[in-house]
Amino acid sequence: MSWSTCYRFRFSSSAVVCLALFYIVVFNGLSLYGLIKSTYTPVSLPVNRDRLYFAYMKYDRALWKCKKPHLSQTPLPLTALASFPGSGNTWVRHILQQATGILTGSIYNDKVxxxxGxxxxxxxxxxxxxxxxxxxxRNETQKYxxxxxxxxxxxxxxxAEFNRLRGGHIGFARKEDFTKSRCF
Structure with a gap:
């Protein structure tokens, strides 16, 4: 038997899961420690190193407001935001619109x-x-x-699509809706 076979061992699935969890905890712990000890603070504010330092946010609220969405002044490439219903299309639209300040469109006319927004x-x-x-x-994809x-x-x-159909865009289906024989 060679020395390499003596040191070779096989991880069980529980050992791999434990190792992954340990890695996640250590990585997040080190990241939080780095944030706590961070030296960044605005020059005009006193330094507080005892806890995470988010106090500077309250001093200039204008920096933390989203831009009011508007139509783009310059023509943009026509870009489809495509997905299966229930995949988070509306949520991604919201994030893109709020982050850029440029309106997002839709092929639908959902008044709600x-x-x-x-x-x-x-x-x-x-x-x-x-x-x-x-x-x-083909007809749809050639538009973009x-x-x-x-x-x-x-x-x-x-x-998610079932919940939307039964409870609206931000609602949930009732418990009884799941027990009916006809779901959609």
Missing amino acids: LKIM FPGENIQNSSVLVVKTHDYG QRAILILRNPKDALL
């Missing part, structure tokens, strides 16, 4: 979304950052110059 609903031109779509096929494809675990996407 229009009222709830998507004034670009039903706009499908180069003045919006992306255009939400759940459609596919670019595409962002959102993928999600099918089980989670179907559950």
